[in-house]
Amino acid sequence: MSALMDKVEFRAALEDAIKGREAKNAPFSQAWAEGLLQRQHFARWAENHFHYVGPFADYLAYIYANIPDQHTEAKDFMLQNMYEEELADIRHTDLLIKFAECCGTTKERIEDPESMMPVTRGLQAWCYATAMREHFAVATAALVVGLESQVPSIYKKQIIPLREKYKFTEDEIEFFELHITSDVVHGERGYQLVLEHANTPELQERCLQFVRWGAGMRFSYTQALYDTYVRPDLGDVLTDSHRDVDGAEFAAIA
Numbered sequence: 001m002s003a004l005m006d007k008v009e010f011r012a013a014l015e016d017a018i019k020g021r022e023a024k025n026a027p028f029s030q031a032w033a034e035g036l037l038q039r040q041h042f043a044r045w046a047e048n049h050f051h052y053v054g055p056f057a058d059y060l061a062y063i064y065a066n067i068p069d070q071h072t073e074a075k076d077f078m079l080q081n082m083y084e085e086e087l088a089d090i091r092h093t094d095l096l097i098k099f100a101e102c103c104g105t106t107k108e109r110i111e112d113p114e115s116m117m118p119v120t121r122g123l124q125a126w127c128y129a130t131a132m133r134e135h136f137a138v139a140t141a142a143l144v145v146g147l148e149s150q151v152p153s154i155y156k157k158q159i160i161p162l163r164e165k166y167k168f169t170e171d172e173i174e175f176f177e178l179h180i181t182s183d184v185v186h187g188e189r190g191y192q193l194v195l196e197h198a199n200t201p202e203l204q205e206r207c208l209q210f211v212r213w214g215a216g217m218r219f220s221y222t223q224a225l226y227d228t229y230v231r232p233d234l235g236d237v238l239t240d241s242h243r244d245v246d247g248a249e250f251a252a253i254a
Contacts, residue, residue: 002205002249007195010204014145014191017208021215024154025224027238031230033157035165036237039050039103044229046100046113052123052221056143057085062131063139074136074197077189081144084186102172119224123217130210137197141207144190150189155180180236 005013023029028045032036064078085092097107109115116124130142155176160170162176170177198207230237 002201002247004199004201005204010195010198011191012210013204014141014194014211017173017211018146018150019214021212021219022153023150023218023222024157026219026226028222028226028230029154031226031234031237033161034238035161036234037230038233039166041103041229041233043100043103045225046096047112048111048117048120048125048221048225049106050093050100051113051116051120052127053096055124055128056092056148057082059127059131059143060085062128063143063163065131066134069138071136071197074140074193077193081186083084092175092178095178099168099172099175102168112125114202117221117224117228119221122188123221126213126217130214134210135206137194137203138206138210140190142196142210142214143199145194145207147212147218149187149190150215150218152180163209189216 011234024033028037032041060078060082064075064082066075067078069075097110101107101108113121127143127147131139134142159173159176159180162173163170194207
């Protein structure tokens with residue numbers, strides 16, 4: 001049995017569990033950051049992304065319900081995160097829909113579950129199952145560390161071409177700007193919760209496994225967006241160096 005890691009060692013292990021699986025390195029993210037996509041590709045992304053992030057407050061609510069009453073700081077974090085998703089100023093999904101409509105799709109199509117790829121449906125189901133069934137520290141590791149903490153690094157690259165090439169207004173891309181700032185805070189607080197409450201070797205190892213799985217699932221989801229929507233329209237638009245990076249990613253996940 002592995003020994004209990006101290007917080008510094010465990011933090012490093014959590015960060016390492018994401019490496020090689022970062023969604024920012026998937027082909028869809030790379031093509032977006034390089035300004036190679038078209039507006040219809042953003043629309044297809046939004047139609048899928050709505051069904052992944054739209055229920056995020058629901059995922060957090062299940063985690064909240066599994067937190068013992070004495071861990072008030074953990075419960076408060078989940079409540080604040082849910083509040084920001086659903087009630088603070090404007091719902092995050094409404095901002096996503098606003099951006100998507102600028103890309104040529106409709107609210108009705110975005111909300112239609114038939115718009116999801118099978119991979120998106122699987123990612124959503126995994127988030128629900130993890131939030132419902134796992135220890136709250138493990139579920140936080142999976143959803144906040146493995147998934148949510150990656151968002152700023154993804155959107156920081158993607159927001160630049162949205163402004164400079166595609167000429168979206170700041171109002172139209174508010175969804176991305178909001179998450180670049182808010183998810184830095186959420187990610188760090190998620191790390192702190194996991195470091196505090198994964199207090200046995202077994203819990204630490206399970207957290208690491210779920211971070212690896214979560215990051216791998218987000219990478220696969222982002223890869224599927226490219227394979228489903230971009231490759232039929234544009235073919236292999238990335239450079240050879242990008243394809244080399246993608247191959248390294250898949251080798252790491254495998």
